[in-house]
Amino acid sequence: MPLFRMQILILQLQTILFQLQIFLLQVISWLSFSLAMVSLAVIMGLIIRRAILDHGKRLAAERQNLLMDRMLACLEDPGQLGTLKEQLRPDDQRLLLGLFEGMIPNLRGEYAQRLSDMMRTLGVMENQIRELQHRKWWRRANACKILAWIRDPRVIESLEKTMNDPNGDVRLEAATALVKLDAVRSPSLLLAKLAEATLTRSLALVDLCRTLGPSCVSEFIAMLDGDFPDRVMTLAVDALGFSGDLRAVEPLLKLQQHSSAEVRFAAVQSLGALGDPRALAVFEKSLHDPAWEVRAQTAFWLGRLGASEMLSPLQDRLDDDQWWVRYRAAEALAAMGNAGAIALRGFAEDVRPRVAEIAQGVLNEKGLAT
Amino acid sequence: MFAPIIDIIKLINAVIFALLILQNASYFVWLALAYAELRRSVRREKKPNLWSMLTKDFTFSISLLVPAHNEETTVVENVHSLLALQYPDFEVVVVNDGSSDRTLETLIEKFDLTKIHRACQLAIPHRRIRGLYGNPRYPRLIVVDKENGGKSDALNAAINLARNPIVCSIDADSVLDADSLIRAMRPFVEEPEQMIAVGGTVRVANGCTVKAGQVIQIMPPRQMLPLFQSVEYLRAFLIARLAWSRLHAMLIISGAFGLFKRNAVIQAGGYSTSTVGEDMELVVKLHRSMREKGIAYQMRYVPDPICWTEAPDTLQVLQRQRTRWQRGLLETLFKHRRMLFNPSYGPVGLVGMPNFLAFDVIGPLLEMTGYVLIPFCGVIGVLSYEFFIAYFMLTFALGICLSVGSLFLAELSAHHSLKPKDLLLLTAGAVVENFGYRQLNNYWRLMGFWQFMRDKQGWGAMPRAGFSRG
Incomplete structure (x- = not known):
């Protein structure tokens, strides 16, 4: 008897499960169908919205043209401003x-x-x-x-x-x-308000500091001695370089020993942009900086400055481990006129393959090969 | 006697049904994520300061890499179009990859090019370069003539020759919006250190009017096949890539338009020449390289920089393209199988790659099986009528819903807003593509799978009709 009951129970359970399965399948069907219909209805709504918006845009363009004519008239004759103000609609x-x-x-x-x-x-x-x-x-x-x-x-x-x-x-x-x-009352205060990670990484802040630079040279110089994060320091260094103010040279020279490669890189770039000959002694040391980016940047600026007294240190960099340093050094030599070209031609015959290759490559590129 | 067979069939049906539910549920999650990411992207677009700054001189310079193989009819116009892009500092490196037609000669004649030299860092191996060409009148253009080695090899040569920190791969037969580089550069400006790759949107240009290398009138294609592809591209870019970008698990940046940090690409070993899906493989390789080195990085998809491409309008060419894409996907998944389900690779290993495996490799196989098996079971009475209806509703009704969802996102992004009647046409395409085109696509995927198993190589010819010129 209990076995029979059990069998009935199992049968009932199976029936319930079957009905549940059918119910779920029906729900899935109706849900899918409804979602498809809703999405089509939404897109139809969007199409209608687009049509209304396009119509609104045409009307707005007409009104804007009219306003523009009136604004131009007011620019010529500010006396008409009162009339324009009266004619304005709230929108x-x-x-x-x-x-x-x-x-x-x-x-x-x-x-x-x-x-x-x-x-x-x-x-x-x-x-x-x-x-x-x-x-x-x-x-x-x-x-x-x-x-x-x-x-x-x-x-x-x-x-x-x-x-x-x-x-x-x-x-x-x-x-x-x-x-x-x-x-701006104080650039350091301004930067302090902006000193959050995502912002200081943004090039937008570089742009802002460069714009600010010429009017705030003393403040930026003072920041170099302050206890600021490396990224903020870099911004100040970069801004000084683009300020064109030679007061920045001495403080920037001191940064050659800075622990951050990012700051040293910015300092080389700024000193190069300022173009002051006092930077050359520091550049000679920067050509041996542990960070290859700093070495390459230094070589690049030496080429831009055309510092012929740096021929020898640059020649040493033709055998740098990094291709970009070798290339920038060769490029700088090529930019130093005849002496540089003669040196490069000599190195094009060098027994060290990478030296000969970069020297020959740059000679060919610059049209200096004999 | 048949009971065990029927049980197995029922089990297969249940697996197919479960995967379909899972797939559709995932798609709806993506749709929600894509919507959130699109809103974020539209807000980013509103950042006023960035736009003016991007036109200044100190933003990253870009090298546009344009591999060209037998493109003599279109290459000149496309190079002109690239040279006219709005961006402060860029160079165009066109690589003639051993064309058998007059691609190189046409470029030399039209741009009056002469042989030049450029010191080159041999950071990634590639086939021999036969010569470089340039003209001082076009200081931004450099043409590379090299032995044929395929698209990846051409791109590797171009990367070596590129002098700018950002490289951008572009198909020689695609057209970029004039401001696309500025728009695509935004993530690099916001995150100059961590951002290593940015992908833009590719849209179908069939039906649009192209004049002087610019799309001047946007219209959806009037032919069925390109129309379906239009909807498909919108779905792929505006749902899938936006969602994956949000999850930090983006695995594809289209080879037609993608920006990469040159150093990162070199460190990852450049484009792989042993796969036909070199664009996906590079992105996966970048993820892998960065994760294994423990370097913090970001990749992002930006919906508004648009690249227009000509979609195949014949079944034969489309089939070749789709089977190739599937082979590329499988090659990449197989090559980097170590990343699958591996938590060391973060969301890419745990979500991105398993998703491709489940929905792009196993999914088509099960869906095609379902098309045959489920009606058959319905006929012989093994399955209930409700099961049959639910399966087809899940497949078709939700398919329509998702396609229409991508149109909804396209309308929201509003960078290139469509006319109401064009939107209506695309809606019709979104409905109809589910009946025939979708199944054909799955069939081609299976063909791609079969070719992968048989180790078939090569791209196959991809003849283009050319854009409709204004």
Whole structure:
């Protein structure tokens, strides 16, 4: 009897499992079908949206053309600004902003000032200062970019506050705007606000520091003695090189002993860019730097500087283990006129294959082979 | 007597069904990941500072590597198009890989080239270079004439000759958007130390109007086969690559348009000449090399830099391409099998490679088996009607859903927005491709598998009709 019951139980269980299986299969079928239908409905919605957007774009383009004509008229005659302001619709702000972004980089002097004043009068500046509080970071970053063109104490104040923004990209954009407005109080403070790993690696920060360089040479020089991370130090060194200020030479010379190859590399590059002859003695040592990148960079700058007294140290580098060092040394020799070319021709016959190969290769490349 | 056979058949069906569920579930996860990555990418695009900075002089210089084999009809126009790209500093290294037609002579005549010399680092082995050509009027152009050694060999020669830190492989028959290099360079600018490779999107140019080496009017193809491929490319790039990029497990950067750090490629040993899937193999090799050396690195897919390519419009040529791709995939997986399921290789070994194995190698085999076995079982009464319907719904309805999903992403990316009627045409393509084209593709994959097993080599001819010129 218990066996019979057990069999019935198993049968019932099998039936339930079978029904469950059928149910699951039906769910899968309907779910798949529904998803396909929903996706088709969504794409149809997108197609309709696209059609509406295209139509909206055409209308906006027409309105923007009209606004542009009026803005140009106001640039010529600022007296018409009042009329323009009265004619503005609430949704014109976005179009005005687009026009401003397009026009301002192409204007100089008085016209640029008039356009900035116009944006202030038409409320664009206020809008953008408010936009700095927007919850989307890219909107805040874009506001910084626009405000960089409007020289106003309120703009500078707002941008300085934005340097505390939680998003690094927004801070970077605010810093760029402050640099553009020539309103940076302390570059080291500015860099401290930007000193997070992802930002300091970005070439955007290199660009910012180079722009800042000429006006902040003393501050950057002071940073070289400070306790900054290597990456921040590199930024300061790079900026000094592109400042064109010879006060930077002495502090940069001291960096030849720095523990970071990245800093030593930047120092060689900056000294080369400054083109001061005091750098040559240091360059001679840098040709033996443990990092091949520093050696190659040094050889490159010696070639650019045409330092003929460095012929002999450069010749030694023709037998460097790294191809790029050999190549840059040979290239530098080729750039040093007749003496360099004669030396290279001699090395083209050298018994050391890699020396002969690089010397001959560069002679051929530069058209100096006999 | 038949009971054990029926049980085995049922088991096979269950495995096929389970894999199909798993595959579709994975695809939906990818779709969600791709959506998140696309949104992130669109935000990155909004970074205003970067755009202006990219046009300045101190960004990385690029060497464009263009292998050309028997391309005499298109090579000149394509080189002109490359020379006209918007980027501060780049060089174009065209490698004539032992063409049997007049590719080299045409280049020499049209660009008035003469023999030049360039010191060259022999970092990666390649076949002998017969000569280098240049013209001071085109200082960015260098033409390399070498003995035939295949695409990988040509690329290796170009890498050795390249003088810039970033190299970009480009197919000689593809067209780049004018601003594609600037857009593709963004990840290198954001992460100059760790970024070693960036892939862009490849889209089908059939149907578009090309004028002066630029795509000036974007239209989906009017022919069925290229239309299906359009949808397929959107799905591959906007779902799969975006998702894999997000997971740090991207295994393919298309050979038609990919940027690499030259040093990293050299350290990995350059392109492999023993595989027909050299683009995938290089990316896998880069992952492997970086992981084994313990170097922190990144690779990223950027959806907006667009490279336009001509898709095959005949079944014969498409079949050759697809079987070759499948062989390339299998060769790469086999060569780097040590990475499979190996946690030392991170997401690439644990997710990326197993995914390719499951869905691109085993998947087509099971799907094709399912097409035959499941209806058969339905007819003989082994399987329930519900199973049969569920299988086909999973295959076709979800197939449509995913294809349409890629169109949704394409519309969101909006770098090249399509007209409503073109989007409608692509939607139709996304539906119809599931009935016939998809099965054909699976069949070609099986052919590729068979050729791999038989150790077949070579590319096969890939004749092109040429872009429709404006």
